[in-house]
Amino acid sequence: MIKHLLSIDQLDREAIVRILDTAESFREVGTRVIKKVPALRGRTVVNLFYENSTRTRISFEIAAKRLSADVINFATAGSSVAKGESLKDTALTLQAMGADAIVIRHSSSGAPLTLSRWVTASVLNAGDGTHEHPTQALLDLFTIREHFASFEGLRVAVVGDVRHSRVARSLTLGVARVGGQVTLVGPPTLIPPEAPAWGAEVSYDLDAVLPKADVCYMLRVQRERQRQQFFPSIREYSRLWGLSRARVDALPDGALIMHPGPMNRGVEIASDVADLPRSVITDQVTNGIAVRMSLLYLMLGGARVANHVLAADAEGAPGE
C-alpha cells in the first residue's frame, strides 16, 4: 500500500478496489454496539487542520478511534501556528512526538506533498486548497458502488464550481480510473478549459446532461464566487445550474443525487431534493468513516497485526 495519500492519481484501479473492499468490512464495525477494533492500538494519528472543517475532521477522528489509535486534534487557531510557527517546524515537532500518521487539511494546494517531504509519518491529504480531496473521492466511489454493480461505463455528472473544487478534481480522476465517465457541468467561468485533459467531458447545459446521468453530483458553490464575478447572481446560477425538484424528474430511474457537504440549500440544490430517497448525502457521511478506517488501516500496516481481529470480532466483542 502507498506510504502517503496525497492525490487520487497515486492509486491504480486495483488499489482503489482494495481500499473499498476493506472499507466494506469496517463499515460493519460501525453497526456494532461497541464500535471498536484494536487494529491500530498504540499508534498515533494527528489531525492537523489548518482550515476549519467539521465533517472531515470528525470523520477522521472517529475512524482512527474505532481502530483504537490515539488521536490528537491539532487545530491551528490558538496553537503554535497562530504564533507564527511554519509548516516545516510544526511537521518536525509532530515528527519528534512520534506521530505515525498526519491527516492534513490546508488551504494551500500542495501542502500535504510538501509536508510529506519533512516527516517519516504517513501523510493523508484531507483536502488541500483547490487541489484534491482524495478520501472524499474514495468515499464517493464507495457510496456509488453500493448502488451499481459496476463502475464500467457509469455516467457521473459533476455540477458546479469545478475550477475551485478539490472534490471535483479527485472525483473526476477517481471515476475515470475505475472505468466511469465524468461530465463536468457549470458556467464556463467555473470549468477550466483544460478539464477534458483530466479525462472528463464538459457541458454548460445541465438539462442536456441529466437524462444521461447515473449519478448527479452537486458541488458546493461559495457565495464569494459571485462577488468575484464568476457568475452574475446567485439567482441566475441557481436557475441554470441548481438541482431543482423539476430537474430531478429528468434523471433516469435509479440515478443517485450526491453532495460532499456542506450544502447551500436553495443555491446548488433545492432543499426538498436534498432529502429525497435517491439522495445519498448522509450515506456519504457514514461511509466516510469506513473508508478512512480502511485507509488508516492499510497505510499504517494494520493488516500485519490485526487481520484476525475483524473475523474474530464479528460478534461485536471489543478486541481489547
Next chain:
Amino acid sequence: MSERVLFRGARLIDPASNHRDRTDVLVEDEEVGGVGPGLSSARAEVIDCDGLVLAPGLVDLHAHLREPGFEHKETVESGSRAAAAGGFTAVCAMPNTDPVADNAAVVIEVRNLADKAGLCDVHPAGAITRGLQGETLTDIAEMAEHGVRLFTDDHNCVQSSRVMRLALEYAKAFEVVIAQHAQDASLSEGWQMHEGYYSSLLGLTGAPGEAESIVVARDLALARLTAGRLHVTHVSAADSVRLLRDGRERGIRVSADVTPHHLALTDGDLIGYDTSLRVNPPLRTSEDRDALRAALADGTLDAVATDHAPHAPEEKEQEFDQSPPGTIGLETALAVVLTELVGPGLIELPAAIERLSLGPARILGLDDQGGPVAPGRPANLVVFDPSTEWTVGDRPFQSQARNSAFTGRRLRGCVLHTMLRGRFTVKEGQPTR
C-alpha cells in the same frame, strides 16, 4: 593592485570584434595589453587556457541584490560575489529595496556598497515611480546624473497607460531606458503559476501568458507614440515574442531580455510544488519556452538576464502559495545557456556570449563592458571551461541564498576565472575576496 597576466591558448569569443579563434590575451594593469598568438610571457603570470573559452565579462541586466532593507536574503557584497562566480563583471541592481531606489541617495548607497565589495560593477536601476506605486514619476533626471541608465518598477508593472506614456516620454531627455515587468494586475490577481493544464491539475491559481502580452502590446504602442526607449524584461510568453518581433520590424525602439529559467524550464516542472520553481513571471509551456529559445537565437530577444532573486531558506520552505517568487541565477546563468541552448545547437556559442555580454552592455550603455577584447580596453573578462559537468547545489553557492530552480540538475560549463579591470575577482573557481 595591478597585475600582468597572460591567458595562453584560449579560444577567444569576442562578439564585438567577431573573434572566435584560439589566441593569447595579455592583461597589463587594468587593460588588455595584447591579443594574438605567441605573446611574450615576460613578467606575466601565465594561465594555461588550453580547451578554455575566454570572453568579455558577462553583464546582467536584472539582479535583485536586496540591499538596503533585505540583508537577510542577500547583500550587495554576497550578490557581487555570486555575480563574479558566475562570470559577471557588471550587474544592474533592481530598485525594489527598502527604502526603494527611487531617489539618488539610495542609488549612491548601493554603488558605494558595491565599490567596497569590489567584486563586480553594480549599476543600480532606478524606480520609475515613487515607492514603486505606479502613480508618481521619480526624479529620473537626478538619478540619471548619478549614472542610472535603466528605470523600472520591477516586481510591479506600471499599470497606468498614462504614467507609462509619461515615463517613456520624459526619459527621452536623458537617454535612459524604461524597463517594464509586463504583467496586467487584474488578469494575474492571486496568481501562483502559469494558467494552463498544469495549474488546472495542481489546483494553483494561474496567470495566462496574455497577462504579459497585453501589457507588451500596450507598451509597444506607447513606445511608438512617444518615440521613447522601451525595454521588456524577463519575457516569458510566446505571444510577447511575436509582438516584440513585429514591433522591431515597425522600427519601435524596443529591447528585451529573457531569463535562463524561462529558457530551460516549463510549468510541467511544478508538478512537485517545488517553491524554487515559483518565479515571477511564471514558468510557461514548452511552446512558450521554444519560442523564447528561437527568439534569443534570432536576436528578437537581445539579452539573457538572470532575475537573480535570492530569498532566505525559511521564506522558500513554505507552502507553495505562501513562498515568495524567485530563483537565484547569477551562478548558473552561463552554464544553463551552454547546456540548454548551445549544447543542443539551438544557438551558436558566439551568439550566446553576445546575449550575455555585449547585448546587455549596449542596453545599459556601458562602454567599458561587453568587449571588444582589444588592446587598451578595460580587462573585464571571463574564462570558462565549456565541457566540465557539475551538479547544481553540490558545492555551496556564493550567494547568501540557495533557492535555485536548478538545484540537483547537471549542467555543463564552469567559470574558472573572472577579471574586473585587470584584477581577478574569481580565480580557479574561487572568489578572490
